[in-house]
Amino acid sequence: xxxxxxxxxxxxxxxxxxxxxxxxxxxxxxxxxxxxxxxxxxxxxxxxxxxxxxxxxxxxxxxxxxxxxxxxxxxxxxxxxxxxxxxxxxxxxxxxxxxxxxxxxxxxxxxxx
Amino acid sequence: xxxxxxxxxxxxxxxxxxxxxxxxxxxxxxxxxxxxxxxxxxxxxxxxxxxxxxxxxxxxxxxxxxxxxxxxxxxxxxxxxxxxxxxxxxxxxxxxxxxxxxxxxxxxxxxxxxx
Numbered sequence: 591x592x593x594x595x596x597x598x599x600x601x602x603x604x605x606x607x608x609x610x611x612x613x614x615x616x617x618x619x620x621x622x623x624x625x626x627x628x629x630x631x632x633x634x635x636x637x638x639x640x641x642x643x644x645x646x647x648x649x650x651x652x653x654x655x656x657x658x659x660x661x662x663x664x665x666x667x668x669x670x671x672x673x674x675x676x677x678x679x680x681x682x683x684x685x686x687x688x689x690x691x692x693x694x695x696x697x698x699x700x701x702x703x
Numbered sequence: 704x705x706x707x708x709x710x711x712x713x714x715x716x717x718x719x720x721x722x723x724x725x726x727x728x729x730x731x732x733x734x735x736x737x738x739x740x741x742x743x744x745x746x747x748x749x750x751x752x753x754x755x756x757x758x759x760x761x762x763x764x765x766x767x768x769x770x771x772x773x774x775x776x777x778x779x780x781x782x783x784x785x786x787x788x789x790x791x792x793x794x795x796x797x798x799x800x801x802x803x804x805x806x807x808x809x810x811x812x813x814x815x816x817x818x
Contacts, residue, residue, distance in 0.1 A: 594746070630712070630810055630811075631810060632709075632792060632808040632809055632810040632811050633747070633792065633806075633808045634808075635805060635806070638805070646799075648805070680746050680747070682746075690735045690737060690752065690796050690804055690806075691737070691749050691752070692749070692806060693748075694746030694747050694748065695746050696744075696745060696746050697744075697745075697746055
């Protein structure tokens with residue numbers, strides 16, 4: 591089991607560029623989510639999905655899009671990168687819709703200049 | 704609006720000492736209180752968790768104390784070791800209304816255990 595994997599590990603973007611952060615899990619988890627981590631702010635939920643074809647917004651969704659075409663993959667798209675999106679992004683998954691334990695990926699460090 | 708308040712922001716403890724991190728919440732709908740541990744360059748990982756119907760849970764050197772009436776809970780690390788140096792996040796979950804639970808995190812405590 592690879593668990594939750596994320597690519598890339600590091601990325602530098604210029605303001606206005608778009609990109610997709612990849613997330614995949616091989617645990618057959620139904621619930622997947624994206625968080626951003628900023629110094630002194632903890633982890634804040636961006637978007638989440640309770641299953642293939644179903645997504646919803648979290649606490650800080652603006653500037654991000656998601657889709658869930660398969661159980662395994664949950665990509666996060668930045669439509670037009672802004673310096674305020676400089677952060678570390680974590681993808682997480684959990685087994686079942688009522689599972690409280692989330693498994694986190696290793697993160698993607700994004701810098702927007 | 705921060706729903707889970709965590710303190711202190713940073714903590715330095717001597718090896719062998721007790722590390723204590725405190726959290727408080729307002730939302731009475733929270734029904735599960737996990738603690739996550741994060742080492743530099745890694746994602747958070749579940750350390751220990753408690754439900755509000757118990758006042759204490761112990762796993763090895765880690766103990767959660769829970770005070771439902773005060774809406775507070777804390778993590779105690781006994782006999783702290785340099786390998787415990789990490790950032791610790793308290794969290795709380797509540798039913799999201801979309802068929803799942805959502806985690807709300809505190810802002811984290813950076814623990815340094817010095818020899």
